[in-house]
Amino acid sequence: MNLKELAAELHLSQTTVSRALNGYPEVSEKTREIVLAAAQRFGYRPSPAARRLATGRAHALGVVFNAERNALMDPLFVEYLAGVAETSAKQGFDILISPSTPRDEIVTFGRLARDGTVDVVIISGPKLTDERIALLNELEFPFVVHGRPSDPTGISYIDIDNFGAFQQATSFLIQLGHRRVTLINGEEHFTFAQDRSRGAANAFAAAGLPNDMLDEHFMPMTAENAYHCARQALESDARPTAFLCGSALVALGVLRAAAELGLDVPRDLSIVAHDDEMPAFPADQFHPQLTTTRSSIRAAGARVAEMALARVAGQKPGAVAEVWPVQLIVRGSTAAAPERTGGKSDGNRS
Amino acid sequence: MNLKELAAELHLSQTTVSRALNGYPEVSEKTREIVLAAAQRFGYRPSPAARRLATGRAHALGVVFNAERNALMDPLFVEYLAGVAETSAKQGFDILISPSTPRDEIVTFGRLARDGTVDVVIISGPKLTDERIALLNELEFPFVVHGRPSDPTGISYIDIDNFGAFQQATSFLIQLGHRRVTLINGEEHFTFAQDRSRGAANAFAAAGLPNDMLDEHFMPMTAENAYHCARQALESDARPTAFLCGSALVALGVLRAAAELGLDVPRDLSIVAHDDEMPAFPADQFHPQLTTTRSSIRAAGARVAEMALARVAGQKPGAVAEVWPVQLIVRGSTAAAPERTGGKSDGNRS
DNA sequence: CGAAATCCCCAAAGCGCTTTGAACGCTGGG
DNA sequence: CCCAGCGTTCAAAGCGCTTTGGGGATTTCG
CATH class of the missing domain: 3.40.50.2300 (Response regulator)
Incomplete structure (x- = not known):
């Protein structure tokens, strides 16, 4: 069932139904309730593809991961990913995993940024001179960093101490x-x-x-x-x-x-x-x-995902810079x- | 740059350009070359979102993973994921990770299947009576299995011996x-x-x-x-x-x-x-x-991803049933x- | 009581691609 | 010389959603 059908069923326009579902104010509470009930009843779920095309936002978050044979940080990565997943699931964001070798990592980031398959990416393990950060800055593509960038000005990041x-x-x-x-x-x-x-x-x-x-x-x-x-x-x-x-x-x-x-x-x-x-x-x-x-590292993953989503929601880059204390x-x-x-x-x- | 602009640039219709790029036969070799060259030159990349909406295929493969606090198989999962990533990257498929707890795993699968965010999912670790398999069969949604299902009829799977x-x-x-x-x-x-x-x-x-x-x-x-x-x-x-x-x-x-x-x-x-x-x-x-x-497990991941992509390309379910020998x-x-x-x-x- | 403001709601125009159905120019058989 | 047939190309109609720019009712105020 799509929006048009649902609207027809309700004798309403697509506009109104769409607005009712997305919580816009210019629709009366009464009709909103009706619409929501009907959507529920018919099991209507908006098509992510259509929404993505119309809004230009993918509702997804990108993580590139090193698929080289020596995935050194293996056990860490999953735990970190679990953290990311935890919060992104809460907000209904998808997680797109882009495999990459260290060599073409930068190409992968470029593609992610230009394709519009994700709204924001997370960079982890920043380096002293990090070309990923340089690239994304240049493309003005939203990103947050897990770890402390060597030059943190204007960058949202989280790191442990x-x-x-x-x-x-x-x-x-x-x-x-x-x-x-x-x-x-x-x-x-x-x-x-x-x-x-x-x-x-x-x-x-x-x-x-x-x-x-x-x-x-x-x-x-x-x-x-x-x-x-x-x-x-x-x-x-x-x-x-x-x-x-x-x-x-x-x-x-x-x-x-x-x-x-x-x-x-x-x-x-x-x-x-x-x-x-x-x-x-x-x-x-x-x-x-x-x-x-x-x-x-899981909590850090969860937090950095939070920051990423905030970034999508319009938060300024550099707004968050947390360094978490570490206990001996x-x-x-x-x-x-x-x-x-x-x-x-x-x-x-x- | 989008298709319309590219077409205008070439004084061709969108149809022709689209077909030239996608390798359809009803366009002459001469113009195909011109189109490809121009696409290259302008750095044209088709919008995945638009393509997805138009074709109905997401060009993505789904993996759900257990984000419960005790992600037991951690180190295994990454290695497996690396395998999946390896082949799916080759064919330009995205990998969508859906976190889930064991409890609502089945809901997650249902959402994936209905939303159309992915074209196929991989089920791993099949159980004796597996409700995920039952659900996807019922929804007639493409999937392949990593591991041997208890009833393998009509199911493509790969397992080790x-x-x-x-x-x-x-x-x-x-x-x-x-x-x-x-x-x-x-x-x-x-x-x-x-x-x-x-x-x-x-x-x-x-x-x-x-x-x-x-x-x-x-x-x-x-x-x-x-x-x-x-x-x-x-x-x-x-x-x-x-x-x-x-x-x-x-x-x-x-x-x-x-x-x-x-x-x-x-x-x-x-x-x-x-x-x-x-x-x-x-x-x-x-x-x-x-x-x-x-x-x-990495090779298995790579192979199961291959099967998943073949499945999307139209291969019948149950067409592949491999059991890999294990060496002592x-x-x-x-x-x-x-x-x-x-x-x-x-x-x-x- | 008329005009302005306020509420709700709608028709229609995209978003960028694929794909259908048609048309164009050309060749070759009758 | 005409028309079928072929190889190419095109215009336009979607895909399912959001969003702009109105436009009827209803209310409010002078």
């Missing part, structure tokens, strides 16, 4: 007596990795410790990468007594390296990981349970640093 | 001397869980062993559930010497239980897991490396069953 989280975690380790700390970070060009790096460095500086006791590595955050990195660090002369991990997956790799080398966590080695709350891998289900800096949760993977058996001068050992 | 995989894995364990085996399976109402169950049972029967040596548990396949289940089994009188796991996550839970009880894998306990190839948790990155029955890959988590120190009569022990 990566700086604070890693500063806090690092301070905590320093207080426990740890001096040699290895930070396994994400890839260097992501702003979040930079923030975390600065957070950790800041804690060292605040404690009056030299910066070179913080051994930092940037890499895609997989368990395997982390494993290799940790093995190498643990077998080196300047063996760290603590690891800062960018994600629970990274912690998993570190745990494996420690186990293989016969190191006990937390006796020989402390581990703090950032935890985005993947339900598939709850940090408190690790062995030992992980000390984490915790934030909900101390569990079983951290302890006081072991006695320094080898003395300070590790260099002599080899 | 769950029966064969678990039969093979179980036989392998039996050959290694294992007699008490615990199977941690998915939820009972899924067809794949039934198939796996039958596969394992069949192996026991074929070896002439009583069925009650196979201890089977149905549950959502999370690491935590598996952990609790494994603890209980390992602390019972009839302690199993081997586990069959429905997924790598399940194996993770079992590994933790074993570690906590001081059991060595594979010396004291063998583990075989089904592996859907989640890149985030490669089975060969576990410690010990997991013996698995391996299949690519022996790694370090399996070994010969330990000597039976306690004798056969475990019942006496308590």
Whole structure:
């Protein structure tokens, strides 16, 4: 049943019926009720395609996702998507997933913006110099960002306090007596990795410790990468007594390296990981349970979708800039640093 | 730039231009070339919304996904989605994600089918009695199934050989001397869980062993559930010497239980897991490396999307019914069953 | 009581594409 | 020389909705 038929059934014009259904004021309450009742009764549902053509708005929100073989952030992405879905479903917005490889990502964004299949897109994981943001700005296409853009002026975004989280975690380790700390970070060009790096460095500086006791590595955050990195660090002369991990997956790799080398966590080695709350891998289900800096990536997804919809509804870009606090949760993977058996001068050992 | 403008530019009618672009035969090659060149030059892109309204086809494929707080299959879902995306991108199809809770899943499917926002939907994880399939059949809306429906007549589907995989894995364990085996399976109402169950049972029967040596548990396949289940089994009188796991996550839970009880894998306990190839948790990155029955959920996603598109292109439902073989890959988590120190009569022990 | 304001409602014009039915110019057989 | 037949092209009618620009009733005010 379409609008014309419904209107005929009611002996009203399409105009009136349309307006009644969409809550316009120039229709009397009486007829509105009649119309709504009839629509209900006949199970009338307006055609999204027609509405889209007539209004020019798609009632959909775009998310591009990396379909490259190494979808690194897998478990995170779904959880994030669930958050986005949560709010967008509430407002009857569709979610359009556009697969893309990192190479033609920018083309994908261009297509989304020009085609009009979506009204707004969400960019996640902003980089130091982000061409996606540049493009959308140039096209004047609405978007919001999940993460903190390097230049946030005129951009609505939401981020967690990566700086604070890693500063806090690092301070905590320093207080426990740890001096040699290895930070396994994400890839260097992501702003979040930079923030975390600065957070950790800041804690060292605040404690009056030299910066070179913080051994930092940037890499895609997989368990395997982390494993290799940790093995190498643990077998080196300047063996760290603590690891800062960018994600629970990274912690998993570190745990494996420690186990293989016969190191006990937390006796020989402390581990703090950032935890985005993947339900598939709850940090408190690790062995030992992980000390984490915790934030909900799902909640962030929900919020960023909210912002995206607000943006469609006319909210100015840059109107929202939230940085969510991150809580340090101390569990079983951290302890006081072991006695320094080898003395300070590790260099002599080899 | 729209069709009318492009046509005006070329001094041709919209009809001709439209046909030239869409490859209809009733336009001469000469003008087709001209039109295509001009379209290229002006960067003309037809409006999806208008096309959708005119043709009635959305050029989109629907996937509903469970946005409930416990998105159990998280890592799997992304990998699967990546597969779907891979092929649908190739044919320029959009992917529409519809979030849903298990409760109103059926409503979501109904909406998708009636709204015309998608041309076809993919159902995954069919159940023994599946109301989604029933609904779409009744509405005569195109769909394909990822997994094997309990009644596959007239339905296009693709599945992996769950029966064969678990039969093979179980036989392998039996050959290694294992007699008490615990199977941690998915939820009972899924067809794949039934198939796996039958596969394992069949192996026991074929070896002439009583069925009650196979201890089977149905549950959502999370690491935590598996952990609790494994603890209980390992602390019972009839302690199993081997586990069959429905997924790598399940194996993770079992590994933790074993570690906590001081059991060595594979010396004291063998583990075989089904592996859907989640890149985030490669089975060969576990410690010990997991013996698995391996299949690519991503490839399955790609294939099922292909089928979905074929379905849109007019292929008859039920035209495709593929069951992919599953390979047993022996790694370090399996070994010969330990000597039976306690004798056969475990019942006496308590 | 007439004019202006107020309410409701309507006819019709798009939105940008596809597709039907017709017409055009040309060739070739009768 | 005429007409059927073919290859190309076109004008116009939708697809189902929103929205503009009125236009009857009814009310309100001078």
